Amino acid sequence: MPELSDVEGFRRYLARYATGKPIDRVEVLDPAIARNRTPAALSRALDGNEFGDPRRHGKWLLVDAGAATCLMHFGMTGLLHWSAARAAPHPHDRILFHLRGGTLSYRDMRRFGGVWLARTEDEVAAVTGPLGPDALSVSLPVFDELLEGRRGALKPALMDQTLVAGLGNLLCDEILWQARLNPRERVSGLSVRQRHRLYATMRAVLREANRHARVPPLEGWLTGVRDERDARCPRCGRRLLRATIGGRTTRWCPYHQRRR
Numbered sequence: 001m002p003e004l005s006d007v008e009g010f011r012r013y014l015a016r017y018a019t020g021k022p023i024d025r026v027e028v029l030d031p032a033i034a035r036n037r038t039p040a041a042l043s044r045a046l047d048g049n050e051f052g053d054p055r056r057h058g059k060w061l062l063v064d065a066g067a068a069t070c071l072m073h074f075g076m077t078g079l080l081h082w083s084a085a086r087a088a089p090h091p092h093d094r095i096l097f098h099l100r101g102g103t104l105s106y107r108d109m110r111r112f113g114g115v116w117l118a119r120t121e122d123e124v125a126a127v128t129g130p131l132g133p134d135a136l137s138v139s140l141p142v143f144d145e146l147l148e149g150r151r152g153a154l155k156p157a158l159m160d161q162t163l164v165a166g167l168g169n170l171l172c173d174e175i176l177w178q179a180r181l182n183p184r185e186r187v188s189g190l191s192v193r194q195r196h197r198l199y200a201t202m203r204a205v206l207r208e209a210n211r212h213a214r215v216p217p218l219e220g221w222l223t224g225v226r227d228e229r230d231a232r233c234p235r236c237g238r239r240l241l242r243a244t245i246g247g248r249t250t251r252w253c254p255y256h257q258r259r260r
């Protein structure tokens with residue numbers, strides 16, 4: 001499921017292949033994926049313009065084209081694909097942006113994602129819904145303040161896009177494991193030191209994940225082993241625990257992430 005680092009990869013991909021190239025024609029293969037415009041209106045707004053520099057907020061990708069901002073969300077299985085040659089569309093291609101020199105496709109097997117248009121910042125906000133600051137660019141004082149007033153358990157808080165934007169299941173588990181914090185720990189029970197360790201770990205994990213454009217299954221990372229049958233902590237070899245927390249399958253080490 002695309003998280004901050006995957007979308008960062010899509011941002012770089014779009015910048016590399018599509019930015020600055022005139023949009024000849026937008027072809028909507030699946031009208032349901034053009035979430036807030038008809039296919040004709042999407043074409044009218046974009047045809048003849050060119051994509052600017054894409055930006056990312058959490059799991060959202062935003063790119064200006066002419067007077068419009070195009071927003072993309074990748075749901076569970078969305079991705080971007082560039083093809084320089086005119087080829088038959090892939091079965092999961094939903095919207096094709098035919099550009100000078102090739103085609104950028106918004107591809108999404110399970111169709112939980114989509115493409116939206118907005119004309120103003122207010123319209124952008126209406127599409128994304130309330131979002132906290134991006135998990136990679138939030139400052140320590142702001143992060144601290146956000147956690148300060150927060151009730152409930154740690155993992156659901158980090159997954160909440162209105163608190164900080166961009167963290168999904170894999171990133172959360174990796175960050176908590178590396179920071180040695182229990183996913184069920186009360187946010188209000190964290191010491192200042194623990195909050196700061198959480199922040200520093202979040203940044204380090206995000207920077208590394210962004211280099212890979214995904215949460216990488218690196219040696220010594222939880223992500224590398226979490227789906228194994230008899231998954232064990234890369235630090236201590238103990239068998240990882242598993243439970244559904246905040247609606248998602250969560251893995252953690254019973255020793256390194258003891259609850260205080």
Ligand SMILES: [Zn+2]
Pocket residue numbers: 233234235236237238253254255256257
């Ligand atoms: Zn351990």
